[in-house]
Amino acid sequence: xxxxxxxxxAAFVPTMFVVSVLLFVAVNVVPGSAAxxxxxxxxxxxxxxxxxAAQGLDKPLPVQYYDWLKGAVQGDLGTSFQSQQSxxxxxxxxxxITLELAILAFLIANIIALPLGVLAASSHQKKRDxxxxxxxxxxxxxxxxxLATLLIMLFAVEFRLLPAGxxxxxxxxxxxxxxxxxxxxxxxxxxxxxxxxRIMRAGMIDVLSSSYIQTAKAKGASTAVILRRHAxxxxxxxxxxxxxxxxxxxFGSVIIIENIFSIPGVGSFLLVGVVNRDYPVLMxxxxxxxxxxxxxNMLVDILGSLIDPRQVHRRALT
Amino acid sequence: xxxxxxxxRIGAFSQTWRDVPxxxxxxxxxxxxxxxxxxxxxxxxxxxxxxSPYAQDIVNQLKGPSWDHLFGTDQFGRDVFTxxxxxxxxxxxxxxxxxxxxxxxxxxxxxLSAFFGDPLDMVLxxxxxxxxxxxxxxxxxxxxxxxxxxxxxxxxxIGIIFVPGFARLARVSTLSVLRQNFLEVAHxxxxxxxxxxxxxILPNVLTPLLVEAMVAFAYAALLxxxxxxxxxxxxxxxxxxxxxxxxGRGFVYQAxxxxxxxxxxxFLTVIxxxxxxxxxxxxxxxxxxx
Numbered sequence: 001x002x003x004x005x006x007x008x009x010a011a012f013v014p015t016m017f018v019v020s021v022l023l024f025v026a027v028n029v030v031p032g033s034a035a036x037x038x039x040x041x042x043x044x045x046x047x048x049x050x051x052x053a054a055q056g057l058d059k060p061l062p063v064q065y066y067d068w069l070k071g072a073v074q075g076d077l078g079t080s081f082q083s084q085q086s087x088x089x090x091x092x093x094x095x096x097i098t099l100e101l102a103i104l105a106f107l108i109a110n111i112i113a114l115p116l117g118v119l120a121a122s123s124h125q126k127k128r129d130x131x132x133x134x135x136x137x138x139x140x141x142x143x144x145x146x147l148a149t150l151l152i153m154l155f156a157v158e159f160r161l162l163p164a165g166x167x168x169x170x171x172x173x174x175x176x177x178x179x180x181x182x183x184x185x186x187x188x189x190x191x192x193x194x195x196x197x198r199i200m201r202a203g204m205i206d207v208l209s210s211s212y213i214q215t216a217k218a219k220g221a222s223t224a225v226i227l228r229r230h231a232x233x234x235x236x237x238x239x240x241x242x243x244x245x246x247x248x249x250x251f252g253s254v255i256i257i258e259n260i261f262s263i264p265g266v267g268s269f270l271l272v273g274v275v276n277r278d279y280p281v282l283m284x285x286x287x288x289x290x291x292x293x294x295x296x297n298m299l300v301d302i303l304g305s306l307i308d309p310r311q312v313h314r315r316a317l318t
Numbered sequence: 319x320x321x322x323x324x325x326x327r328i329g330a331f332s333q334t335w336r337d338v339p340x341x342x343x344x345x346x347x348x349x350x351x352x353x354x355x356x357x358x359x360x361x362x363x364x365x366x367x368x369x370s371p372y373a374q375d376i377v378n379q380l381k382g383p384s385w386d387h388l389f390g391t392d393q394f395g396r397d398v399f400t401x402x403x404x405x406x407x408x409x410x411x412x413x414x415x416x417x418x419x420x421x422x423x424x425x426x427x428x429x430l431s432a433f434f435g436d437p438l439d440m441v442l443x444x445x446x447x448x449x450x451x452x453x454x455x456x457x458x459x460x461x462x463x464x465x466x467x468x469x470x471x472x473x474x475x476i477g478i479i480f481v482p483g484f485a486r487l488a489r490v491s492t493l494s495v496l497r498q499n500f501l502e503v504a505h506x507x508x509x510x511x512x513x514x515x516x517x518x519i520l521p522n523v524l525t526p527l528l529v530e531a532m533v534a535f536a537y538a539a540l541l542x543x544x545x546x547x548x549x550x551x552x553x554x555x556x557x558x559x560x561x562x563x564x565x566g567r568g569f570v571y572q573a574x575x576x577x578x579x580x581x582x583x584x585f586l587t588v589i590x591x592x593x594x595x596x597x598x599x600x601x602x603x604x605x606x607x608x
Binding site for chain 2: 015018019022023026027028029137138140141142143145146149150152153156157164248249251252253255256259260270271273274275277282286289290293294297
């Protein structure tokens with residue numbers, strides 16, 4: 001077990017390295033546009049050249065990456081072209097906000113998906129299953145940014161219960177914090193819930209049709225005992241594998257949801273970087289989002305092998 | 319032909335007609351109808367609506383739904399129904415090309431890595447893993463920021479995202495085909511590698527890829543709208559479901575209808591393609607059902 005966690009952690013570092021290389025190449029693939037964006041349209045060629053030299057943008061890409069990496073390992077993610085402020089403190093100030101949103105959304109998704117998935121599977125091919133599955137499929141097609149728009153129309157415009165945007169820190173006012181974060185979290189969580197629900201249902205149906213469940217039924221175990229003691233944990237294995245990927249997806253979607261609700265997290269910072277062509281901002285926030293997505297993915301995966309020790313042996317063999 | 323034979327033939331026909339397990343194709347039929355509707359809108363938008371998606375009408379700005387304007391008008395007096403119908407065009411366009419890029423890129427990478435094995439296999443699959451590990455929307459946004467906003471770039475950015483998924487699937491399917499006896503026979507009768515790939519492997523790999531393509535299409539339409547919503551995809555005044563929704567955000571208090579129709583259209587498209595994907599899978603491989 002410790003070895004599995006060790007290998008996973010050890011594999012994480014090179015993965016992050018390759019990820020950072022790819023992101024750096026993607027961000028810097030079109031040279032020159034940053035200067036125009038920072039200096040304005042009527043900047044002289046001399047001013048642009050001076051800007052590029054000052055920011056090191058005139059060096060070859062591998063050298064630029066090396067300079068960036070040298071700073072990054074020391075916690076320096078560069079200085080914003082636009083605001084001239086250091087980027088790393090800004091990212092670490094915004095990251096907890098995004099984490100709060102994503103974790104609440106992921107909790108909502110699981111709280112809905114787990115019980116309803118079990119319920120649907122245990123009434124497989126009955127009306128209840130059909131109804132639950134139908135709504136789950138419908139929900140899975142709802143774009144999260146449309147759901148966000150609809151929620152705003154309903155709860156902010158129509159009922160005037162919740163603010164349409166903005167963010168209040170938890171330490172300032174827990175109730176207001178929840179009010180500002182609940183709609184964004186629902187927009188992300190409800191859509192994820194539908195996928196997770198379908199996975200849980202399929203996993204449960206699979207487990208419930210296996211022979212050891214038949215044995216449990218034959219020896220007279222009640223449905224509740226069968227579900228609780230024999231079925232749910234086994235179905236969770238597949239669920240957590242998908243859940244790990246889904247967390248990454250959900251965490252990427254904060255870019256769009258934070259933008260809609262004006263939440264000052266990493267996602268909206270990324271968009272600031274995009275709009276201003278502010279490479280250091282873009283690079284740092286994209287890296288932070290990918291880092292958390294991958295770390296969350298890894299954690300859920302490790303949780304999966306804690307629940308199902310068979311995975312450890314299977315992986316040790318391959 | 320005597321009447322008896324004709325009668326039995328009709329009887330046989332209606333018998334087979336009844337024997338077709340229609341409930342098995344229900345998903346495919348519903349999905350197909352929705353997809354057909356979306357494609358029809360994209361191709362023949364001008365036949366469905368009398369208005370132009372760009373025609374402004376200063377007198378009728380931000381008017382609610384009426385018989386003249388089914389889904390109301392926007393801040394320039396443009397007909398929202400018309401813009402929603404025309405927006406299917408950009409969605410279908412971007413999604414088709416993006417899925418095409420993912421499909422062919424993935425098929426080539428997957429088949430080659432399975433066929434030639436290590437070290438090519440290891441290198442390509444590691445690369446695919448890393449690309450896959452990025453949250454899709456993040457990768458799309460970063461690529462759009464770097465490449466610049468244009469419809470073509472949106473196709474490229476979204477297409478790249480799909481390559482790893484198709485590559486994995488193509489690789490796994492190729493590996494399972496490679497274990498089949500008929501491949502040994504193909505080798506034995508002296509078929510060239512290229513011929514084996516083209517004649518024996520590709521046809522067997524295409525089926526699962528086709529199912530994946532439907533699901534990818536739904537997701538591509540979603541990503542295109544997300545990019546346009548963020549102002550990184552189709553640029554106004556060209557209508558896209560994403561940018562109509564985005565423009566509508568500014569008028570959520572006066573004109574809520576701006577936020578309904580385009581979102582519903584996108585929702586229908588996603589559901590339609592997902593249903594066709596599910597239906598195709600059940601049809602092609604009934605064992606996988608439930």
